[in-house]
Amino acid sequence: GAVVSQHPSRVICKSGTSVKIECRSLDFQATTMFWYRQFPKQSLMLMATSNEGSKATYEQGVEKDKFLINHASLTLSTLTVTSAHPEDSSFYICSASYGRGASDTQYFGPGTRLTVL
Amino acid sequence: AQSVTQLGSHVSVSEGALVLLRCNYSSSVPPYLFWYVQYPNQGLQLLLKYTSAATLVKGINGFEAEFKKSETSFHLTKPSAHMSDAAEYFCAVSRTNAGGTSYGKLTFGQGTILTVHP
Secondary structure, three states: OOOEEEEOOEEEEOOOOOEEEEEEEOOOOOOEEEEEEEOOOOOEEEEEEEEOOOOOEEOOOOOOOOEEEEEEEOOEEEEEEOOOOHHHOEEEEEEEEOOOOOOOOOEEOOOEEEEEO | OOEEEEEOOEEEEEOOOOEEEEEEEEOOOOOOEEEEEEOOOOOEEEEEEEOOOOOEEEOHHHOEEEEEOOOOEEEEEEOOOOHHHOEEEEEEEEOOOOOOOOOOOEEEOOOEEEEEEO
């Protein structure tokens, strides 16, 4: 149980285009979904937190106009990288949680490798 | 603000040997601590978590971790390493604000890559 999927697993795009990444909780309803970014040989950095039906909360330093997050249902959140540039190339990971408590487990997707040419 | 530090970006052990992955935390409030494992080309999977119920926490795949407040540590151990344990391991702490409210956000350590030799 508690499976999270991401689509696509990898995407290559040209500079200036927009890319959408989907995150789905397959067998549970996720109150909260999180988006992370992981650079090579580095840890996961939280980008934003989203709750179904409300605006996402972005971490300091993350451009909300560049990284658009939509959490339309309890099983789907999308991250759109707008006008992508090579510096946006990274590994994007989502996670989903039943709740918003400090001890709630996050269930992670397998990640999406974005390469911007 | 909470933070975690994982000592050693790479740990190498022989099959059957003790596994010890170190994690130290910094927190002004009682922390909730997690260990996650990431196998190649897979998402992070929860190994175990500390939620203040018991200081010795047992997880999946024979792993356990002990919360030591005096040492601000939450080291991960396994008595006997198996080849299938080769992966990257992340320690994480749940964030809480000054008022003690959490929104489930996690701060991760840098990760430790475990290599198991036959």
